Amino acid sequence: MDRFVFLTLDGLSRGAVYAAFALALVLIWRAARIVNFAQGAMAVATAYVAYSVSAATGSYWLGFLAALAAGLLLGAAVDLAVMRFVDHRSPLNPVIVALGLVLLIQAVLGMVYGNEFLPAEAPFSRSALTVAGVAVLSPYDLFAFAAVGVVVVGLAWIFTRTAVGLRMRAAAFAPEVSRLLGVNVGGMLTLGWALASGVGALAGMLVIPTELGLHPHAMDLVFVSAFTAAVVGGLDSPPGAVVGGLAVGLLLSYVSGYAGSDLTPLAVLVLLLAVLLVRPGGLFAPVAARRV
Amino acid sequence: MSGDDLLVVRGLVAGYGAAPVLHGVDLTVPAGTIAAVVGANGAGKTTLLRALSGMLRPLAGRVALAGDDLRGVPVEQLVRRGMAHVPEGRGVVGELTVDENLRLGGLWRRDRADATRALDEVYQLFEPLARRRRHLGHQLSGGERQMLALGRALVGRPRLLLLDEPSLGLAPRVVAQTMALLRQLREATGLTVLLVEQNVRSALSVADQGVVMALGRVVSTAPAARLRDDDDLRHAYLGF
Amino acid sequence: MSATRAAAPPRTPAPDAGPGPAGGRRVPTLLRHLAVAAVAALLLTAVSYGLDPFRNFQLATVAAYLCATAGLTVLTGLNGQLSLGHGALMATGAYTVAFCQTAFLDAGLTGGWWLALSLAAAVLAALAVGAVVGVAAARLRGPYLAGVTLAVAVVVPALTVTFDGVFNGEQGLSVPVEPPPAGLGPYFPYERWQLWVAAAATLLALVLLANLVRSRYGRTFRAVRDDEVAARLAGIHVARTQVLAFVVSAAGAGLGGALLAVLAQSVSPGAFSLTLSLFLLMAVVIGGLGSLAGALWGAVLLVVLPDLTHTLTEQFTLSPAVAQRMEGNLPLAIFGVTLIVVMIAAPGGVQGLLARLGRALAARLPGRRRS
Ligand SMILES: Nc1ncnc2c1ncn2[C@@H]1O[C@H](COP(=O)(O)OP(=O)(O)O)[C@@H](O)[C@H]1O
Ligand SMILES: [Mg+2]
Numbered sequence: 001m002d003r004f005v006f007l008t009l010d011g012l013s014r015g016a017v018y019a020a021f022a023l024a025l026v027l028i029w030r031a032a033r034i035v036n037f038a039q040g041a042m043a044v045a046t047a048y049v050a051y052s053v054s055a056a057t058g059s060y061w062l063g064f065l066a067a068l069a070a071g072l073l074l075g076a077a078v079d080l081a082v083m084r085f086v087d088h089r090s091p092l093n094p095v096i097v098a099l100g101l102v103l104l105i106q107a108v109l110g111m112v113y114g115n116e117f118l119p120a121e122a123p124f125s126r127s128a129l130t131v132a133g134v135a136v137l138s139p140y141d142l143f144a145f146a147a148v149g150v151v152v153v154g155l156a157w158i159f160t161r162t163a164v165g166l167r168m169r170a171a172a173f174a175p176e177v178s179r180l181l182g183v184n185v186g187g188m189l190t191l192g193w194a195l196a197s198g199v200g201a202l203a204g205m206l207v208i209p210t211e212l213g214l215h216p217h218a219m220d221l222v223f224v225s226a227f228t229a230a231v232v233g234g235l236d237s238p239p240g241a242v243v244g245g246l247a248v249g250l251l252l253s254y255v256s257g258y259a260g261s262d263l264t265p266l267a268v269l270v271l272l273l274a275v276l277l278v279r280p281g282g283l284f285a286p287v288a289a290r291r292v
Numbered sequence: 293m294s295g296d297d298l299l300v301v302r303g304l305v306a307g308y309g310a311a312p313v314l315h316g317v318d319l320t321v322p323a324g325t326i327a328a329v330v331g332a333n334g335a336g337k338t339t340l341l342r343a344l345s346g347m348l349r350p351l352a353g354r355v356a357l358a359g360d361d362l363r364g365v366p367v368e369q370l371v372r373r374g375m376a377h378v379p380e381g382r383g384v385v386g387e388l389t390v391d392e393n394l395r396l397g398g399l400w401r402r403d404r405a406d407a408t409r410a411l412d413e414v415y416q417l418f419e420p421l422a423r424r425r426r427h428l429g430h431q432l433s434g435g436e437r438q439m440l441a442l443g444r445a446l447v448g449r450p451r452l453l454l455l456d457e458p459s460l461g462l463a464p465r466v467v468a469q470t471m472a473l474l475r476q477l478r479e480a481t482g483l484t485v486l487l488v489e490q491n492v493r494s495a496l497s498v499a500d501q502g503v504v505m506a507l508g509r510v511v512s513t514a515p516a517a518r519l520r521d522d523d524d525l526r527h528a529y530l531g532f
Numbered sequence: 533m534s535a536t537r538a539a540a541p542p543r544t545p546a547p548d549a550g551p552g553p554a555g556g557r558r559v560p561t562l563l564r565h566l567a568v569a570a571v572a573a574l575l576l577t578a579v580s581y582g583l584d585p586f587r588n589f590q591l592a593t594v595a596a597y598l599c600a601t602a603g604l605t606v607l608t609g610l611n612g613q614l615s616l617g618h619g620a621l622m623a624t625g626a627y628t629v630a631f632c633q634t635a636f637l638d639a640g641l642t643g644g645w646w647l648a649l650s651l652a653a654a655v656l657a658a659l660a661v662g663a664v665v666g667v668a669a670a671r672l673r674g675p676y677l678a679g680v681t682l683a684v685a686v687v688v689p690a691l692t693v694t695f696d697g698v699f700n701g702e703q704g705l706s707v708p709v710e711p712p713p714a715g716l717g718p719y720f721p722y723e724r725w726q727l728w729v730a731a732a733a734t735l736l737a738l739v740l741l742a743n744l745v746r747s748r749y750g751r752t753f754r755a756v757r758d759d760e761v762a763a764r765l766a767g768i769h770v771a772r773t774q775v776l777a778f779v780v781s782a783a784g785a786g787l788g789g790a791l792l793a794v795l796a797q798s799v800s801p802g803a804f805s806l807t808l809s810l811f812l813l814m815a816v817v818i819g820g821l822g823s824l825a826g827a828l829w830g831a832v833l834l835v836v837l838p839d840l841t842h843t844l845t846e847q848f849t850l851s852p853a854v855a856q857r858m859e860g861n862l863p864l865a866i867f868g869v870t871l872i873v874v875m876i877a878a879p880g881g882v883q884g885l886l887a888r889l890g891r892a893l894a895a896r897l898p899g900r901r902r903s
Contacts, residue, residue, distance in 0.1 A: 035675035037682065085876045091674035092614050096817055097875045099616070099810050104868030106807075110861035114853075163399050170385055170396050177383035180345060181444070182371040182400030220806055221690075224683045231679065262694040265687040272683050273668055276676055 002134045007257040008250065010128075013141035014210070015249020016148040021203035021226035022233065022241035023155065024196040029235045031172045031192035034083065034094040035227070038101035040219030042078065042197055043204030045105050046070040047120070048113055050205060051214055060123045067201045075197025079190045106216040115216060122209035144206045151199055152242055158195075159238075168192055221265060225252065228272040234282025244282070298323040298452055298484045299344075304353035306343035312351055313339045315508045321452070321501070323358075326478055326485040328499035328516060330492045336508040337488040338380050341454045344486075345370055345377040357452065371400055374451035378458070382441035386430030390421055393429055393440055397447035407447065414443035417473075435466045442470070446477075452484045459491040467491065471498040496520045561746045562739075569735045576731045585723035589795070590835050592723070595730040596791035598831035599737050601815045602824055603784020606741060608813070609822030610750065611777035612757030613669055614677055617684035619809035621782045622789025624661045625654035626799040627692075629790040630705040637708045644713055647794070651733055654790035655783045662782020663775065670774040685809040689801035704800025707793045730791050737787055742824055744780060753777050785812075807864065814871045820887075821879075838863040 021039070028036045036042075049070040054063030078101065086097050124139035137145075159165035170178040171188035179185050203226070208218050229248040233240025248271065255267040275283065299321040307313040313336045321327045329337050342348040344355055346367040355362045357373055365373070376397075385393055394414060398407035415422040418439040424432065432440060438458060445453055455474075459467040475498045477483045489495035496502050502519035504512040514522070580588055600622055607613050632650035636642075665684060669677055692699035699705070712725035744750055755763040756773050764770050793799040815830025841862040845855055 029675075035679065037678065082872060082876075087876075087879065092608070092612070093875055093879070095614060095675060095678045096813065097872050099813060100868045100871030100875065102868070103807070103810055103814070103864050103871065107861040107864035107868060111857050111865065114857055115860060163395075166388075166392055166396060167399060170388060170392075173387045174383065174385045176347065177379065177385060178396070179367040180347070180371070180377045180379065180383070181396050181448070182368050183396070184368050217806075220686050224679075224686050227679045228683070231676065235675075262690075265690040266694065269683045269687045272680060276672055276680060277668060 003257065006128070006135045007253045009137050010141070010257075011250035011253025012246055013137060013144050013249070014207075014253060015229075015246035016145050017203050017207045017210075017245070018222070018226050018229045018248050019242040019245025020148045020151055020199055020206070021222065022229035022245045023152065023238055024200035024203065025226060025230045026233075026235060026238050026241040027155075027192055027196035027199065029230075030238075031168065031189055031196075032079075032083065032094075033088070033091075034098070035235070036196070037095055037098040037223075038078065038105065039197070039200045039226075040204075040223030041102045041105040041216075042074050043071070043200040044208075044214075044216060044219050045074060045109060046197075046201035047204045047208050047214055047218070048109055051113075051118060051120070054121065060121055064123070064205060067205050068198055071198040071201025072194040075193040075195070075200075076190050078197070079193035083193070084186070109216040113214075113216075117213040117215045120209040120214045126210070140209070147202060147206060151202060155195070155199070155238070164188075164191070221268075224265075224272075225268050228268050228275070231272060232275050232283055237282065240282055296323050297321065298358055299486065300354075300356045301344070302354045304340070304343060304355065305351045306339060306348050306353075307351065308339075308348070313508050314343060316353065317505075317508075317510055319503060319510060319513075321484055321486055323451075323484050324478065324482045325500040326474060326487060326498055327501040327503055328492075328495035329486065329488045329503045329505055330490070330495055331505035333490065335505040337505055338456055339508075340505070341377060341379075341456050341486070341488055345375060345454060347377075347379075368400075371448050371450070375454065376445035376448050376450035376452070377454040378441045378445050378456060380456040380460070382437050382458075384429040384432065384437045384440050384444075386428060388429055389426055390429065390432070390440060391425040394421070394444050394447055397444035401448065406449070410447045410449055414446055417446070418443050434461050435463070438462060438466065438470065442473075450483070452486065454486050454488075456488045457490060458487070459489060459494060467494055471495075474498055493520075562743055565739045565742045569739045573731065573735055576727070580724045580727050585721050588721065588723040588727045590839070592727040592730040592795055593792070594831050594835045595727070595734040596788050596795060597812075597815070597834045598788070598828055599734050599791060600785045600788030600812055601819065601827040601830045601834075602738060602741050603781040603788070604812050604816045605819075605822065605824055605827040606745065606753070606784070607777050607781035608816055609820075609826070610745065610757060611753040611774060613774060613777060614674075614813075615669070615681045615778075615781070616678055616806075616809050616813060617665065617681035617688070618781070618785045618812045619804045619806065620684045620688035621658050621662060621665075621785035622792065622808065623688060623692075623799075623801070623804035625658045625786030625789035626707075626793035626804065627699065627705065628654040628657040628786070629793045630707045630799045633708050633794075634705070642710060644710060647709065647729070651787065651790050651794075655786045658786020658789070659779055659783045662779045662786070666775040666778025666782070669778055670771040681809075682806070685806045689804055689806075692801040699801075702801060704798055704802075706798045707796070709794055709797055726795055730795065733787060733791060737784060738824065741780070741784065745824065749773075749776065811867065814867050818870055818874050837866060841866065 021043070024039055025036060028034055028039075046067040050063035050067035052063075053066040054060055057063070082097060082101065083094065086094050088094060122140050124143050126138045126140045128135040128138045128141075130136065157165075159169060167178070167183045168188045168191060170181070171183050171185040172192070175185045178188075203222075204219060207222055208214055211218060211222075225248050226245065229244035230241050231244070232247055233242070233244030248268070251267060251271060252264045256264050297320050299319070301317055301319040304314055304317040304319075305312045317336075317340060319327075319340075329340065331337055339348065343350050344362075346362065346365065350363075357370075357375060360373065362370070362373075370377070385396070388396070394411055398410055401407040420436055421439055421443060424436065429437070429440065442455075442458070458470050462470070471494050474483075474485055474487065478485065487495055487499060496516045496519055499516040502512075502514055502516040503510055504519070512519070576591075579591070583591065600618060604615065604618050607615055629650045632653045633647070636646045636650065665681070668680060672680060692704070693701045712720045712722060716725070745753075752763070752768050752773050755766065755768055756770050760770050763773075789804065792803070796803070811834055812830075815834050816827060817830075818833060819828065819830030820826030838859075842859055845858045845862065850858065
């Protein structure tokens with residue numbers, strides 16, 4: 001029972017990170033009808049920025065902020081320099097271009113930093129606190145929860161309560177009409193990319209210290225898990241992405257706790273296939289897809 | 293061209309791809325008047341409005357709004373110059389609520405206080421919308437969507453309103469109300485309207501000026517009253 | 533994407549394997565492809581004597597990649613299904629060859645033909661995996677399909693560690709391969725023999741694929757790519773067609789992976805990473821989606837570009853560590869940039885550019901213009 005509690009809490013804290021990453025995918029999907037397959041590589045790139053900044057300044061937090069800023073900039077740059085010019089009539093095209101970005105980003109990181117694992121520092125202890133004799137969350141898990149919580153609430157606030165959020169949603173749903181109403185649709189799209197990539201950067205900063213460390217491929221499997229989370233929730237639904245992320249986190253935690261961590265990749269694949277074949281629109285599609 | 297002409301169009305050529313649909317359209321709409329563009333299906337009326345609001349880039353010709361050449365002005369800037377375009381099918385954003393749709397119409401405005409005032413006025417003008425603020429666009433009836441689209445344009449306090457077939461799919465009573473409203477707005481605020489209609493009778497009944505289009509050209513421009521009574525023109529181009 | 537739009541596909545399965553009624557004096561497709569393959573075989577044999585062992589080996593590697601890129605061309609270019617998982621299918625072929633060759637060696641079965649049997653087994657294994665993935669893929673579209681195949685590409689190599697009792701983890705397995713037959717003489721270079729083996733298998737596969745592309749099945753592939761609804765209305769079973777395309781494509785990938793394993797005489801998960809899958813896609817896109825000739829360009833690029841960057845980095849005096857980073861990553865960076873630029877500027881790829889050039893030249897020669 002203690003183990004179950006521990007695995008559940010651990011799964012939720014992992015899931016929070018997947019939720020953030022899935023949210024980033026959903027944001028771009030809603031804004032541009034593109035699944036950003038380069039999201040993982042972009043997040044890793046920002047984590048390397050954090051690594052350099054932290055190494056130069058000696059401060060984790062400066063590195064953390066630098067990663068978020070780099071995420072925003074990188075997202076905007078990818079939209080303005082690359083995606084803007086892709087012919088979207090075939091859905092294959094943006095996917096292929098995103099994969100080209102993956103190759104490019106990972107190669108550049110390899111050239112600059114090398115293809116070895118670099119240590120990724122965690123700002124808080126990662127050993128679990130015990131409450132009434134039961135191992136629960138670590139301070140780092142709490143930090144991850146809080147960070148993702150702030151982002152989720154912040155995004156919800158931006159999209160539902162602010163003028164710019166209204167513009168972004170309108171631009172995504174009805175670009176032509178939005179332009180007639182004075183909305184700078186291209187600018188909203190760039191902003192969407194920037195926000196999503198910033199959220200992706202946060203997810204990367206949170207997840208990399210819990211894995212093997214910093215590496216150009218550090219987010220490959222995380223991307224697959226987050227994509228699965230986004231699909232579980234329905235690619236169109238931000239709340240779905242959050243729920244999907246938590247669900248995937250729980251599943252992975254139980255599988256690795258009860259069956260062995262080697263099996264987690266397979267579990268992700270099976271879940272992804274199962275969801276897509278049974279409920280292709282995601283588990284929350286009919287109700288959630290049109291809200292927020 | 294007199295100084296009071298709000299919209300002046302000269303030799304406008306526009307189309308989709310290489311082949312033009314409009315072959316040199318000339319049009320003048322004096323400020324504070326209603327001009328009705330009528331013509332058969334496929335005559336190029338929608339294309340004309342799209343070219344005016346910049347959604348289609350004209351291949352040749354000149355469009356001037358209050359004397360300013362609109363060439364090269366991006367679509368999203370036109371609202372700031374006082375032009376509002378309610379597109380064919382009305383363009384209500386189904387995924388947004390009534391309130392969000394309406395607010396969208398005034399987001400570009402610097403004068404936030406007046407934008408809020410305009411929003412309240414629209415809610416007073418269209419009672420049913422006020423009752424359905426929180427409903428999504430795609431939950432509305434056809435008549436309500438019509439009100440929403442028109443109201444959203446009015447929130448921007450435009451000088452020139454481009455309306456593409458507002459009567460489409462509406463009950464005759466609602467059409468009559470809409471036309472009466474246009475007349476009323478013209479009297480009250482000096483709004484200038486370029487109204488595209490297939491419903492020729494009701495369009496000409498509110499318009500000051502009638503413009504008949506056929507095959508991408510303006511074939512006749514005349515006071516609306518005269519057009520209503522000109523049997524030859526009606527038979528030739530309007531089919532009644 | 534491709535300049536050729538498929539004609540309306542036949543409603544009834546017309547038996548048009550032979551020269552169709554319209555093709556009166558045309559050479560039958562199969563014969564023509566066999567003739568081309570024979571000429572290629574002769575050329576390659578001649579070339580194999582002229583090249584040094586290293587170039588022979590490189591050419592053999594091109595042949596191995598060509599199987600995989602041709603397979604992916606059939607799937608993505610002709611049938612419109614994107615697969616990021618072909619590296620995993622190659623791995624399936626490669627590990628199967630390793631198991632078979634080891635088993636044959638343990639059983640004391642020596643002789644060249646056992647290798648052919650191993651390769652056939654590799655194709656069958658990839659075919660089976662391809663059928664499973666293909667059935668799922670047939671129900672998925674666009675980014676969903678890309679995501680699932682990406683998951684396959686990431687997860688399958690990880691399985692070799694999960695079940696390391698079978699696959700020996702990151703270390704991988706060795707692939708015992710016999711020396712060239714004694715009949716070729718004692719000094720016959722091993723690399724030349726490798727080229728022969730790889731080229732023979734690849735040419736056979738290409739003839740089969742080329743025939744398939746020209747056949748009724750090829751037309752249904754294209755019809756489904758161009759417009760699923762229209763294809764369905766024309767009586768094509770869309771899902772079945774998509775599964776078939778996936779299976780054929782997987783067989784090509786399996787053979788390619790098997791050949792790579794035979795050439796390297798070993799197999800490990802590192803060789804079949806996600807990056808390989810992306811490489812294949814890149815090769816197909818750059819070569820020109822939808823044409824088997826494009827697949828050849830892609831395969832050549834996969835081998836030549838790393839070699840070129842190696843030569844390039846040698847021009848500069850770099851510290852060994854930097855040189856190593858550059859060598860490993862510069863080709864990737866170039867591939868990535870090329871992929872992006874090609875998708876934006878020339879979606880037809882190399883083959884599309886050549887075809888445009890060819891048409892432009894043909895238009896300049898009025899005497900030879902077809903009426
Ligand atoms: N998006 C489009 N692409 C190509 N041709 C179009 C398009 N929209 C309209 N057309 C053509 O332009 C002509 C005029 O259409 P339109 O302006 O919609 O006419 P109206 O609004 O008067 O009915 C028609 O011949 C129509 O076929
Ligand atoms: Mg129209």
